[in-house]
Each structure stands twice: as structure tokens, then as C-alpha cells.
Amino acid sequence: MPASVFETPSKRKAAPEVLPDQMSSEVGESIEQSELISDRDVHKTCYVIKPSGNARKKEKKSYPFIRLDQSIPETDGHVEDRWTLYTKSIEKIQTKLESLLNDADESTLHRVWNYVTSTQDYHHEAYTLLPVGLVLAGANISSHTRLFTNISKYIEQKEAQKVATVVVTLRDASSLREALRKIVSQLVGQLKADDEDEITARMKTVPQGDQTDKRLSYDLDLLIDWFVKQESVEKIVVIIEDADGSDGNLLPEVIRMLFVYRNRLPFVLLLGIATTLPIFNTKVPKRTMRMIDFESFDVLHTDDSLTRLLDEILLCSSTQLLLGPGLFRSLLKRYNNHTKNLETFTSAIQYAYMTHFFANPLSIILAPPKSIAQSEDHIIALRTIPSFQSYVADWTSKEECDTEHIRELLTDSTSVLAFVGSCQKEFFEFVSRQSDALKLLDVLQDASSTYSSTTVKRTRAELYADAITGALRGSPIVRELVMFITKMSAATVDNLARLIDQKFDKNSVIRKMRDSWNIGSMNGKASHLKLISNISKALQEFLDANLKSYTDIVFHELFVFDSVSLCENAFAPRYRATIEKALMQPSYYLCHPSEAAELEKPFLSVAHALYRESGTLINIYDYWRAFHQVLVAERDTETMANESLPTNEDEDAGYSRGLTPPTTFLESQTLALFYKAISELKYLGFLKEMSSKRGGNKNTLVTLQKLVWDGL
Known part of the structure; x- marks a missing residue:
């Protein structure tokens, strides 16, 4: 700061004009002085000078997306447009998903509430066992918190003040005392205490004026006093989210304690199970199972929920991006065989959206900003899309070719953008028609199931991939449904119209087609046969016209995402292959491909290469000598000194910075690096240490055993 700021008061009063209007701060920024320092501020140790609003430059907004300069040179505005499109699309998906999940869980919440309210009163003679509800919440543990929070809120909302609920996770409780303390503290309203501060916890639970109470914070007798005062509470619902994830006998001990107090406190226990009932029964002792009276609730979402997700997210009118057939088949297979969870399925959809908008610079065409018309690079990239080139080639091969139209597309940027807009409208119409066609097939299958009990229904999700590729047009399932229409009775026709x-x-x-059928005009067999003939013909034409392939749309690469490998690697990664590739080819991750030849392998890669060349048992001394020889051969003394670990001053004594360290220093240095590499390989699970004693327990031979072989 300028010296004039810290002058004495007399000097500043005599010549206040010497203070500059702008002063330079210690960091070199130009800031404007807003007011002079008054006399009462002379003795202050520091001063605050307020900068003006225009002094500092506005910071640039940063987005998680990056500029894709290698494919198409982008500006910051293009990155912002891609990020805005992505966030808007994801917000719509999340809003619809939240509504869908709440509706899907509504039946489960209602059944659990009925079970809680229907349990016997704890004073009843039949109240000899602890009522327990086993909630099969599925393997996706991340969704358990939301589910059980909704259960707690739903029960409290339905029962007002009659039911008190508490949600506990056993993975955060190291002992029975900690688990009981959580239950007591959440119900009574006391703060959780540490194990070493029992006196403080006890004093918090003791009423004022009563210092003779010796009960601790995890004593369930405290709940009895609380329950007596709460006249409106009739049930206490204890919800344990991770019942099958607890270690040891923690869960059986909690059940036993609640069972002991069942005649004094109206406990109802709800256990969240991520596995199945048979697996849960193997983890709980039989003596514990004899203490409970349980009922199971399956929360796994049905195919109807997946169908609704398909209609409201993938095939809705506002769909910006359509999942390709290969990607959707992969996600559906994973859903059916492993997860059975809508949140996981939707997470994959969100990842597909993120990948598309992150890695594709042309994704901003879905909502073209004004900057696209001024970007010649984007226009050139649009003309290189395969579907557009095929369109131009097919158009020019016609005998009557509109050369003016093709010339405008190849030379005029405005014409290309207008053509992309028309293709996008065609894409929206395609999505709407696909949705109607799949709904119609669903209705025909429902109607045919009432006609024939042997019909196996395929869900809308199972037909989605074949529908958007055009494989359903003329397929056996469509032929069978059309054949069914020709055999409908009058009652079946009425049922079809109702559906x-x-x-x-x-x-x-x-609906307009159905209104034109004029079903009420059927008076005899002839009119009936004519009617079902007209119906079958109309439905056949509708399915043939709407079950088309998405590849018929020009620029479909902008509207359909079908990268199976990216999503499979993200949601089912092969960790071992990735780790081995990183160890064997570190240049893939550490440098640019052009610099791969100059990259010096990390010490861990050197140790892993020697590991792969060795046998099942590795002598640690031989391993160390080979490691040392490789480093000495590959690295000169100066490189070794620069990349070495810090040395003690005693080892550097007598040597200047420019002199070569002694050989003993190199060996101690590489020995430390060797120990580090071995510990990292042990941490990765490649090997473990073994020791065998020889010569009357005088000499110990240390060896390493390989745990992982390449290629298995």
C-alpha cells in the first residue's frame, strides 16, 4: 500500500489531496478508494478499502463440460449451450422419475401402513411375539433411504400423532449400546452421546430435580417414561434400513431387546432387506426367529412401472434424445437379470444423455442457438454425417432430381439448418407414432389374452427395440394379432373398443379410427364379418405405416444415442482389465500419444512387469535385485536424483548438489521405491507375503506368492 495511507493525522489534514484516487493493493490489483481514513481510525492496526464495482473483472462462468476443439472448434458459448440443454433434459427426467417412483411406492406404503395399524395392542393376550415387517427393498441400497423415509412420513401423516417412527441404520452402529442409543435419542429427543461420555448423556436424560436416576442413554426404560407422558402415541415403529448388512449378532440382539420390552412398549419393527427371505433366514438364528411374527412386503417394481417410465421419459412428446436399440436391450437385460430397480434404469438413461451432450459438439442442434448459424465448422460437420450423405446420394440418383434443392443444402448454411429443423419435426412425429403403435400392440395383446389363454404377452419395453428398428413390421407377433382380429366375436370387439x-x-x-367403426350397426353375421375385416385392414395399415425404422430419418445420428460400450463400461466396469492395462501401458493415461516413446515408466509399472515374468513364488531378494538393475539401466544418475525420495543430511554430507551421489545412496533409494511398489501390489491384490524358516529357525526366507495370473 502507498505510504501516504499510513501518514500521521496532521499530515493527512494538511494535504489530503496527495492521496491518489486509485491505489495498488499488495496483489497488484487496481482498487478505488471510496473514503479517506478519519482521525479516529489512526490507531487501528488495519484498514479496509472498498473497491469499486468496475475494478475487478467478472469471473468467467465455468461448466463441467469442456470445449471439444479436436473435432469441431467450439467457443465458450457453445459449451454453455450444450450444458444448458443437458441440465434442462435431466431436470425433466428427474421430475418425472420422482412422480413415477412415488406412485409406484404408493401401494407398498399403504400395505405397510395397514400392517402397522392392524397389529395387536401390546396389552392384548396375543401380543406374545414381536411384530416384524420384512420389506424386500431390492439390491439397490442407494434407494433404501428414500423408500424408508417415505414410509416413515406416510405412517406419521396417516396416523397423525398416534404413531412415532424412528429410522436407524446399523452400519453406523458399532455395538448394541450405540443402536439402542440411536433409537432412544431420536424418540426422546436427546442428543447422541459418545461411549466415553456416559455421565453427560445420563445427566441429559435425567429430569430436573431428580439426580438419583442412574440410567444411561441407551436404557429402554427411558422410553417407558417418555411413552407414559405421550398420551396420544399408540405405536412405536422402529425402521432398520440395512437389516441384512449388519455384522455379527447386532441385529439379533436388537430384536431380542425389543422383544423383552414388547409388553411395556408397543414396538413394531420394520426391517429393510436387500437380498431375499431365504438368505435372510440363514443369517438370523432360529431362536431369534421364534421371537417374531413377521410379514413380508415386496417392493420390487413391476413391468407396469417400467412401461410407464418408457411412455413418460423415452417416448413422450418432449423427448430430445432417443435411446438406440442396442443400448436399450443392454439396459433392459441388466434390469431384468440384476437390478429390478427403476432408479438404476433411469441413472443409465441420464448417463446416456450426459455422454451425448458432453462428447457430441453437434448436440446443440437439438435446440439450435443463433450462434450455430454463424459457425461454419458446425455446418461443415453436419454435411459429413452419414445419413445426410446417403440422402444426397439417393436424391441425386433419381431420374427427376431437384438439383436446386441439393445445391442449396451443399452451399447455403441457412438451408441446412432449416432442413435439420424439418428432420427434427419428423423425429418428433416418429416418436409419437412409435408410442401409439406400441400402445396398440399392448391393447391387442390384452384383448387376445381374454380370447386365448395360451397367448404369451410381451411388454412394451420388450417390443421397444424391435419397434424403432422396423423389425416388428411384418413380424410373427403382428401377424398373429392381425389374425386374431379376423376371428373376433362381437363381445371381443366390444372389449377391444373399451380398451x-x-x-x-x-x-x-x-380413437378417431375406432369411432369410424360404427360397432352399433352390427345386425347379422354378414355385417359382423365386414366390420372385423375393416378393423383388421385399418389396424394392419396403421401398424405398417408407423412401425418404421429410425434410420429412415435424415440426421438420425443427432436424435438417437446407441453407444453400448460406453454405458456398459460405466455401469459394469471390468476393474481388473483396466488396472492391468494401466500398469502395462501407463502411457495411455499419463501422457499424449505423441509423447509415449519418451515416457519413463513409473516404479509400480516396473515392479508389475517383473511380477508378470516370475513364477508362482517370488524370492523377495531376487525381486529386489532385478528391480534395482532395471532402474539403474533405464535411468541415469541425474534423473534418479531428481525423482528420488528426500534423503537425510547425513547421507548428503560431503557431496555438493552437482556431484553424483554414491552407489549406496542409489541402493537405499531404490529399496524404498521397491518397498512402496510391493506394498501397492499387495494392496491391489496381486500378491501376498510368505515367510519360511530354515536352518533351525535361524534364517528366515521371505517369499512372495502370486495371487493373480494374467489372462484369467
Whole structure:
């Protein structure tokens, strides 16, 4: 700061004009002085000078997305547009998912509430066992917190003040005392105490004026006093989220304690199970199972929930991006065989959206900003898309070719953007028609199931991939359904019309088609046969016209994402292959491909290479000597000194910075690096240490055993 700021008061009063309007701070920024220092501030140790609003430059907004300069040179505005499109799309998906999950869990919440309210009163003679509800919440543990929080809120909302709920996770409780303390503290309202501060916890639970109470914070007798004072509470619901994730006998001990107090406190226990009932029974002792009276609740979402997710997220009118057939088949297979969880399925959809908007610079075409019209690079990239090139080639091969139209697309940027807009409208119409066609197939299958009990229904999700590729047009399932229409009775026709009225809106094409059937005009066999012939013909034409392939749309690469490998590697990664690749080829991760030849392998990669060349048992001394020889051969003395570990001053004594260290220093240095590499390989699970004694327990031979072989 300038010296004039810290002058004496007399000097500043005599010549206040010497203070500059702008002063330089210690960091070199130009800041504007807003007011002079008054006399009463002379004795202050520091001063605050307020900068003006225009002094500092506004910081640039940063986005998680980066500029894709290698494919198409982008500006910061293009990155912002891609990020904005992505966030808006994800917000819509999350909003619809939240509504869908709440509706899907509604039946489970209602059944659990009925069970809680229907349990016997704890004073009843039949109240000899502890009522326990086993909630099969699925393997996705991340969704358990949301589910059990909703259960707690739902019960409290339904029962007002009659039921008190508490949610506990056993993975955070190291002992029975800690688990009971959580239950007591959440119900009574006391703070959780540490194990070493029992006196403080006890004093918090003791009423004022009563210093003779010796009960601790995890004593369930405290709940009895609390329950007596709470006249409106009739049930105490204890919810344990991770019942099958607890270690040892913690869960059986908690159940036993609640069972002991069942005649004094109206406990109802809800256990969240991520596995299955048979697996849970193997973990709980039989003596504990004899203490409980349980009922199970399956929370796994049905195919109806997945169908609704398909309609409201993938095939809705506002869909910006369509999942390709290969990616959707992969996600559906993973859903059916492993997760059975809508949140996991939607997470994969969100990842697909993120990958598309992150890695594709042309994704901003989905909502083209004004900057695209001024970016010639984006226009050139649009003309290189395979579907557009095929469109131009097919158009020019026609005998009557509109050369003016093709010339405008190849030379005029405005024409290309207008053509992309028309293709996007065609894409929206394609999505709407696919949705109607799949709903119609669903309705026909429902109607045929009432006609024939042997019909095996395929869900809308199972038909999605074949529908958008055009494989359903003329497929056996469509032929069978059309054949069923030709054999419908009058009652089946009425049932089909009723299902169409339920599934489709009044303004849809199917409803208008159904209104034209004039079912009430059937008076005899001839009129009936004519009617079902007209119905089958109309439905056949509708399915043939709407079950088309997405590849027929020009620029479909902008609207359909079908990268299976990216999502499979993200949601089912092969950790071992990735780690081995990183150890054998570190240049893939540590430098640019052009610098791979100059990269010196890390010490861990050197140790791993020697590990792969050795046998099942490795002598640690031989391993060390080979490691030392490789480093000495590959690295000169100066490089070794620069990349070495810090040395003691005693080892550096007598040597200047420019002189070469002694050989003993190199050996001690590489020995430390060797120990570090061995410990990291042990941590990764490649080997373990073994020791065998020889010569009457005088000499100990240390060896390493390989645990992982390459290629298995």
C-alpha cells in the first residue's frame, strides 16, 4: 500500500489531496478508494478499502463440460449451450422419475401402513411375539433411504400423532449400546452421546430435580417414561434400513431387546432387506426367529412401472434424445437379470444423455442457438454425417432430381439448418407414432389374452427395440394379432373398443379410427364379418405405416444415442482389465500419444512387469535385485536424483548438489521405491507375503506368492 495511507493525522489534514484516487493493493490489483481514513481510525492496526464495482473483472462462468476443439472448434458459448440443454433434459427426467417412483411406492406404503395399524395392542393376550415387517427393498441400497423415509412420513401423516417412527441404520452402529442409543435419542429427543461420555448423556436424560436416576442413554426404560407422558402415541415403529448388512449378532440382539420390552412398549419393527427371505433366514438364528411374527412386503417394481417410465421419459412428446436399440436391450437385460430397480434404469438413461451432450459438439442442434448459424465448422460437420450423405446420394440418383434443392443444402448454411429443423419435426412425429403403435400392440395383446389363454404377452419395453428398428413390421407377433382380429366375436370387439377408449386420448388417430367403426350397426353375421375385416385392414395399415425404422430419418445420428460400450463400461466396469492395462501401458493415461516413446515408466509399472515374468513364488531378494538393475539401466544418475525420495543430511554430507551421489545412496533409494511398489501390489491384490524358516529357525526366507495370473 502507498505510504501516504499510513501518514500521521496532521499530515493527512494538511494535504489530503496527495492521496491518489486509485491505489495498488499488495496483489497488484487496481482498487478505488471510496473514503479517506478519519482521525479516529489512526490507531487501528488495519484498514479496509472498498473497491469499486468496475475494478475487478467478472469471473468467467465455468461448466463441467469442456470445449471439444479436436473435432469441431467450439467457443465458450457453445459449451454453455450444450450444458444448458443437458441440465434442462435431466431436470425433466428427474421430475418425472420422482412422480413415477412415488406412485409406484404408493401401494407398498399403504400395505405397510395397514400392517402397522392392524397389529395387536401390546396389552392384548396375543401380543406374545414381536411384530416384524420384512420389506424386500431390492439390491439397490442407494434407494433404501428414500423408500424408508417415505414410509416413515406416510405412517406419521396417516396416523397423525398416534404413531412415532424412528429410522436407524446399523452400519453406523458399532455395538448394541450405540443402536439402542440411536433409537432412544431420536424418540426422546436427546442428543447422541459418545461411549466415553456416559455421565453427560445420563445427566441429559435425567429430569430436573431428580439426580438419583442412574440410567444411561441407551436404557429402554427411558422410553417407558417418555411413552407414559405421550398420551396420544399408540405405536412405536422402529425402521432398520440395512437389516441384512449388519455384522455379527447386532441385529439379533436388537430384536431380542425389543422383544423383552414388547409388553411395556408397543414396538413394531420394520426391517429393510436387500437380498431375499431365504438368505435372510440363514443369517438370523432360529431362536431369534421364534421371537417374531413377521410379514413380508415386496417392493420390487413391476413391468407396469417400467412401461410407464418408457411412455413418460423415452417416448413422450418432449423427448430430445432417443435411446438406440442396442443400448436399450443392454439396459433392459441388466434390469431384468440384476437390478429390478427403476432408479438404476433411469441413472443409465441420464448417463446416456450426459455422454451425448458432453462428447457430441453437434448436440446443440437439438435446440439450435443463433450462434450455430454463424459457425461454419458446425455446418461443415453436419454435411459429413452419414445419413445426410446417403440422402444426397439417393436424391441425386433419381431420374427427376431437384438439383436446386441439393445445391442449396451443399452451399447455403441457412438451408441446412432449416432442413435439420424439418428432420427434427419428423423425429418428433416418429416418436409419437412409435408410442401409439406400441400402445396398440399392448391393447391387442390384452384383448387376445381374454380370447386365448395360451397367448404369451410381451411388454412394451420388450417390443421397444424391435419397434424403432422396423423389425416388428411384418413380424410373427403382428401377424398373429392381425389374425386374431379376423376371428373376433362381437363381445371381443366390444372389449377391444373399451380398451382403446381407456388407453388413447380422444384426439389420437386410433380413437378417431375406432369411432369410424360404427360397432352399433352390427345386425347379422354378414355385417359382423365386414366390420372385423375393416378393423383388421385399418389396424394392419396403421401398424405398417408407423412401425418404421429410425434410420429412415435424415440426421438420425443427432436424435438417437446407441453407444453400448460406453454405458456398459460405466455401469459394469471390468476393474481388473483396466488396472492391468494401466500398469502395462501407463502411457495411455499419463501422457499424449505423441509423447509415449519418451515416457519413463513409473516404479509400480516396473515392479508389475517383473511380477508378470516370475513364477508362482517370488524370492523377495531376487525381486529386489532385478528391480534395482532395471532402474539403474533405464535411468541415469541425474534423473534418479531428481525423482528420488528426500534423503537425510547425513547421507548428503560431503557431496555438493552437482556431484553424483554414491552407489549406496542409489541402493537405499531404490529399496524404498521397491518397498512402496510391493506394498501397492499387495494392496491391489496381486500378491501376498510368505515367510519360511530354515536352518533351525535361524534364517528366515521371505517369499512372495502370486495371487493373480494374467489372462484369467
